[in-house]
Every structure is written in structure tokens, then in C-alpha cells.
Amino acid sequence: MTVTALPEPALPADLNPILAEACRAASTAARHAWSALDRQARAEEVRMGADGTPTMRIDELVEDAIVAVAEAHRINVLSEEVGFLDHGSARTLVVDPLDGSANAAAGVPLSCFSGALVADGTPVEALTCWLETGRSISARAGVPVTYRTSGRTALAGSALSMLRPKVGARGDTTGVWTALSGRAGRVRILSTSCLESMLVADGSIDAFADPGSDTHRLVDLIAAQLIVPAAGGHVCDAFGRDLDFSHDLTRRYSGVVAASRDLAEEIGALITATI
Amino acid sequence: MTVTALPEPALPADLNPILAEACRAASTAARHAWSALDRQARAEEVRMGADGTPTMRIDELVEDAIVAVAEAHRINVLSEEVGFLDHGSARTLVVDPLDGSANAAAGVPLSCFSGALVADGTPVEALTCWLETGRSISARAGVPVTYRTSGRTALAGSALSMLRPKVGARGDTTGVWTALSGRAGRVRILSTSCLESMLVADGSIDAFADPGSDTHRLVDLIAAQLIVPAAGGHVCDAFGRDLDFSHDLTRRYSGVVAASRDLAEEIGALITATI
Structure with missing residues (x-):
């Protein structure tokens, strides 16, 4: 297919500069991987990540670029592949360097940088950027946002995204x-x-859920935990576990991200009752 | 989310000018609908289409723009909503004006213009363009293409896209x-x-299938019928029906689009045996 020039991230002017720099570094590294490496090279498993799943070459390239930004700013990092890097700061950049890694490696143009700044254990600012289009969404704790969820409160007839069905824990x-x-x-x-x-x-879809496979880690959900409630929605674990900040990336969740608390609870209850 | 300026279609220089003009007209109309209309207005059902499903406002706006191009060139049109428009030509522009209409109406940025030029009943040139990114793919009968499918021959372990499960005919x-x-x-x-x-x-995924719901119409598959075999793949109906050109858009198929004939036949056989 014709590949148009991949755009720079479109970020709000008042975004925290560390988040912005980390996102731009991730975007540059991903675009390099797409142009310089073929599918097989991008997908090569180079080691085991801190979250207990294999790290692909494209994951490593993008994460390395983000870690370099964090080191330059002397801020801690918690990331899918390297785990926790303590740079002696009260702040931690929590990132999923390349969400949708399998898409990104294969060439399905649906992958994201997603991260949050955590200060003394509390997320204070979050950003998700769709790397192939540059579209982004962000939120800062306590500051109103311009976007809104659909507000839908019931599963029947809703627009639902899910992880695929599979055998989980x-x-x-x-x-x-x-x-x-x-x-x-x-x-x-x-x-x-x-x-x-x-x-x-x-508000483009009503809900997204892991239907009980416990695939999600904190890094998959932490940006949504700030962004989605700011828009009127709700984020929880289907089985009611706390989504508190922790350095332990082997902790797993079945995340439910919904347009309203009622819808999140209906989906969570159905998952808990059916699994 | 920040919405970056939606790109113009990135089309090859030697593309048939009617296909190119129709695609650009579709893109302009879709971008107008995204900027000028909200979700509810885009999704409003304005009438019943020739394929027997409701036409949404955004479908109508995009199709109208394409039909105007065909009229200017005095070429016939076969399209999802208006059906067959006879302009007395030996050539017909067969189009799915807005594939992924529900995505496009809701704001999920995954929708396409897709069409083929048919001369005396035979597809001679085809184009699909992902409207939200401008990426496109095209093929001309008998002319080699630069892209290739993955070549995968077996379903086990493959990357498979499907229509959702549902109650079909x-x-x-x-x-x-x-x-x-x-x-x-x-x-x-x-x-x-x-x-x-x-x-x-x-080659980004190995196969795509309607798992037996008979949702597809010719307009969903005609571009793939030229593009996918040119890249080494295969397109068929799961139940073995001919995908011949016809003006009757109420004809339905369960399309299977795969990286190889073996893979298409394995998927088709599994659908036929299981439904």
C-alpha cells in the first residue's frame, strides 16, 4: 500500500514537557523501525520483559528511546520491558512504550505510545498518542477536559471493543x-x-474490556485511569481488584473501560458471573 | 482527541483518472461530514439502500460525490445505496462509497473508499483508500504489483480478521x-x-473472512478480487458461489480473502462444515 509520511504526534501546547518529549522520542523510534526493519526483524524476540512476556525488537527500540528521555530528566521509569528504573526522583514516568506491539510489528497501523506521570504514587498527567496518525488525548488531574464519553449506561446495543477470546489464567x-x-x-x-x-x-465507542483473561498490566490502563474519568467514564478491574500504582508488572488485571460507571459495573459483573 | 488534518488520498500517479477523481471526491465529502456533522447527524438513516440496508447520511454524502464524478465522465455506476445507474457506457464504476460506515459515523477512524472499473463485465482496475490516513492500494488487470501477501497456507497460528459473530441468513x-x-x-x-x-x-495479516453470515455484497469484495490475487492471494465465497459481476446488490456472500488459495480453501471449508 502507499505509505504516506507518518505524522509527528499532535500534542497540546501545555502538555508536560517530559511526557511530550517521551512521546516524540517513541514516535521517532517507531517510524525508524517501520522504515528500516522488515516485519520479521521488528517482531524478533530479543529477551523476556519485566511483565513476563517476550520483548520484540520494535518494543525495545521504542522503550530505549523513552528511557533515554527519562534519564536526561532524572525521573524514574516504570515500563513494560525494563520494569522499574530508580533515578532517585519522587516522580515516575509510567509507560506502555508501544501498545499494540503485535500490530506495530506486523504493519497493522494501530499502535500507541501511552504514559502517565506519577508523583508520590498518584497519577497527575496522562497521554495516549496513536503513533500512525499522530492523534492524541491527554488529561491532567483536577483539570476539566473538552472531550466526553458517550454516557451510555447499559451494555445492550452498545459499541463494545474487547481483547480476543483466549485461554487465560x-x-x-x-x-x-x-x-x-x-x-x-x-x-x-x-x-x-x-x-x-x-x-x-x-465517545466513539461505549466500552472496552478484557473479558476475564487477566492480560492487562498497570501500564495498559494507567493513562485511561486519568483520561476516561475526566470525560465522564469509569475504569476498573472486572474482578474488583485495586488498580493502585505498584512497581510489580507481573500483577495482572481484566480492565474494563466504559462510558459510565453503570456500564463498567454491568460488564464487570457479567464477566465475573460467566467466567 | 486532537484531530490532525485529515490527509488527501495518496494515490499512484498512473491510476485511472476516474478512479482517482472518485476517490478524491469521496475523501472530500467524508472530511466535510466529519467536520460539519456530529455523530448523530452522520448516522441518521435517510432511506433504504439498493443493497437492502439503511443508508446513513454520511453514506449518502459520500456516494453523491462519487456519482457526480461518474456522471461527468458518462460512466455507469453500481453502488451500495443507489444501485445501478446506467449512463449508456460499456464501463461501470463499481463502488463501496464508504466501507466501514458504522466506524465512520461513530468516529472510529477506520473507513475506506473502495472501487473497481468494470469493462464489459470484467474488473480492469481497482483501488481501496483508507480515508483517515490517505493510504491506498491499487491494481490493474495483468500488471504486476509491488506488494505481496504473507504467503501463509494454513489457518493454525495465522493472523485472522473477521466480521463479528451474529445471526445471519x-x-x-x-x-x-x-x-x-x-x-x-x-x-x-x-x-x-x-x-x-x-x-x-x-502481508500485514494473513486472512479476512465473513464467518458465514452472508453479509458481504459484491461491492465489498470487487476491489479485493483484483488486488489480492495480484499479490499472490485468493478471494472466494465460503460457500463456493461465483463472485461474478452483477447489478443485483441484494446478492450476498461470505467473503474469504486470504494470503493463499490453500488458506482461503481451509477457511471456507471450516465455515461450510461448521455453520
Whole structure:
């Protein structure tokens, strides 16, 4: 296919400069990987990540670029592949360097930089940027945002994105997946949790869920935890676990990101009852 | 979310000028709808289309722009909403004006212009353009292309896109959907058949299928019928029906678009055996 020049991230002018610099570094590294490496080279598994899943070459390239920004600013990092890097700061840059890694490696143009600044254990500012288009969404704690969720409160007829059905730590999620799909009006699997959360925040879809496979880590959800409630929505774990900041990336969740608290709770209850 | 300026279609210089002009007109009309109308206005059902499904306002705006191009060039049109318009030509512009209409109406940025020029019943040139990024793919009968499918020949472990499971004319496709999903390595539902076919053609995914719901019409598949075989892949109906050119848009198919004939036949056979 014709590949148009991939755009720079379109970021708000008042975004925290560390988040902005980290996102631009991620974008530059990803664009380099797309132009210089073929699919096989991008997808090569180079080591095991801190989250317990393999790190692909494209993950490593993007994360390295972000870590360099954090080091230059002497801020701690918590990231999917390297885990926690203590630079002696009260602030931590928590990032999913390349959400939708499998998309990015294969050439399906749906991948994101997503991160949050955490100060003394509390997220204070968050950004998700869809790398292939440069579109971004951000929020700062306590500051109103201009975007709104759809406000939908019931699953029946809703536009729902999900992770694919699979065998997870609690067993096969196919039954839950089909139960949710059967109630939804529209169903999508984009394979990029952070982009799907952006679409909930701006009202393009009503909800996104991991249907009980406990695939999510904190880094998949932390930006949404600030961005989605600011827009009127709700983020939770389907099984009610706290989504508190922690350095332990082996902790897993089944995230539910929804246009309203009622919708998140209905989806979570259905997952808990069906799995 | 920040919305970057939506790009013009990136089209090859030697593309047939009617296809190029129709695509640019579609892109301009879609961008106007995105900027001037809200979700509700874009999704408003304005009438019943020739394919037997409701026409949304955004479908109508985009199709009207394409039909005007065809009229100016005195070429016939076969399109999802208006059906066949006879302008007394031996050539017909067959188009899905806005593939992924539900995405486009809601603001999920995954929608396409897709069309083919048919001369005396035979497709001679085809184009699909992802409107939100401007990326395009095209093919001309008998002319080699630079892109290739992945070449994958087996479903096990493949990257498979599907239409969502639903109740179709042959009953509930949930069982087929989960049987296919259980064999695939990666599963996606992007809700835009023409973009998913582009991704098969350029090797980003291995296959795309309607798992037996008979949702597809000729306009969803005609561009892929020229583009995907040129790249080494195969396009067929899961139930073996001919995909011949016809003016009858109420004819339905369960399209299978795959990186190889073997893979298409394996998917088709599994759908036929399971439904």
C-alpha cells in the first residue's frame, strides 16, 4: 500500500514537557523501525520483559528511546520491558512504550505510545498518542477536559471493543466473550487497549474490556485511569481488584473501560458471573 | 482527541483518472461530514439502500460525490445505496462509497473508499483508500504489483480478521467464529472489510473472512478480487458461489480473502462444515 509520511504526534501546547518529549522520542523510534526493519526483524524476540512476556525488537527500540528521555530528566521509569528504573526522583514516568506491539510489528497501523506521570504514587498527567496518525488525548488531574464519553449506561446495543477470546489464567474466556458480544450492538477487536480506551474517552465507542483473561498490566490502563474519568467514564478491574500504582508488572488485571460507571459495573459483573 | 488534518488520498500517479477523481471526491465529502456533522447527524438513516440496508447520511454524502464524478465522465455506476445507474457506457464504476460506515459515523477512524472499473463485465482496475490516513492500494488487470501477501497456507497460528459473530441468513455464526478464532494466532475485528482486505494484500495479516453470515455484497469484495490475487492471494465465497459481476446488490456472500488459495480453501471449508 502507499505509505504516506507518518505524522509527528499532535500534542497540546501545555502538555508536560517530559511526557511530550517521551512521546516524540517513541514516535521517532517507531517510524525508524517501520522504515528500516522488515516485519520479521521488528517482531524478533530479543529477551523476556519485566511483565513476563517476550520483548520484540520494535518494543525495545521504542522503550530505549523513552528511557533515554527519562534519564536526561532524572525521573524514574516504570515500563513494560525494563520494569522499574530508580533515578532517585519522587516522580515516575509510567509507560506502555508501544501498545499494540503485535500490530506495530506486523504493519497493522494501530499502535500507541501511552504514559502517565506519577508523583508520590498518584497519577497527575496522562497521554495516549496513536503513533500512525499522530492523534492524541491527554488529561491532567483536577483539570476539566473538552472531550466526553458517550454516557451510555447499559451494555445492550452498545459499541463494545474487547481483547480476543483466549485461554487465560482463569480458563477459556470464549464463553464470556460471546456472552458480551451477544448483548453488544457493535463488536470490535483492534488489539490496542490504549487506542480502544481513547475511543471510549472521546465517545466513539461505549466500552472496552478484557473479558476475564487477566492480560492487562498497570501500564495498559494507567493513562485511561486519568483520561476516561475526566470525560465522564469509569475504569476498573472486572474482578474488583485495586488498580493502585505498584512497581510489580507481573500483577495482572481484566480492565474494563466504559462510558459510565453503570456500564463498567454491568460488564464487570457479567464477566465475573460467566467466567 | 486532537484531530490532525485529515490527509488527501495518496494515490499512484498512473491510476485511472476516474478512479482517482472518485476517490478524491469521496475523501472530500467524508472530511466535510466529519467536520460539519456530529455523530448523530452522520448516522441518521435517510432511506433504504439498493443493497437492502439503511443508508446513513454520511453514506449518502459520500456516494453523491462519487456519482457526480461518474456522471461527468458518462460512466455507469453500481453502488451500495443507489444501485445501478446506467449512463449508456460499456464501463461501470463499481463502488463501496464508504466501507466501514458504522466506524465512520461513530468516529472510529477506520473507513475506506473502495472501487473497481468494470469493462464489459470484467474488473480492469481497482483501488481501496483508507480515508483517515490517505493510504491506498491499487491494481490493474495483468500488471504486476509491488506488494505481496504473507504467503501463509494454513489457518493454525495465522493472523485472522473477521466480521463479528451474529445471526445471519444461515443462523448464528458464533460457533464458526469461535472455531476459527480458536485456531488463529491473532484475531481482529476492524469492521471495515476493504481495509482488512488491504492488510491481507500487503502481508500485514494473513486472512479476512465473513464467518458465514452472508453479509458481504459484491461491492465489498470487487476491489479485493483484483488486488489480492495480484499479490499472490485468493478471494472466494465460503460457500463456493461465483463472485461474478452483477447489478443485483441484494446478492450476498461470505467473503474469504486470504494470503493463499490453500488458506482461503481451509477457511471456507471450516465455515461450510461448521455453520
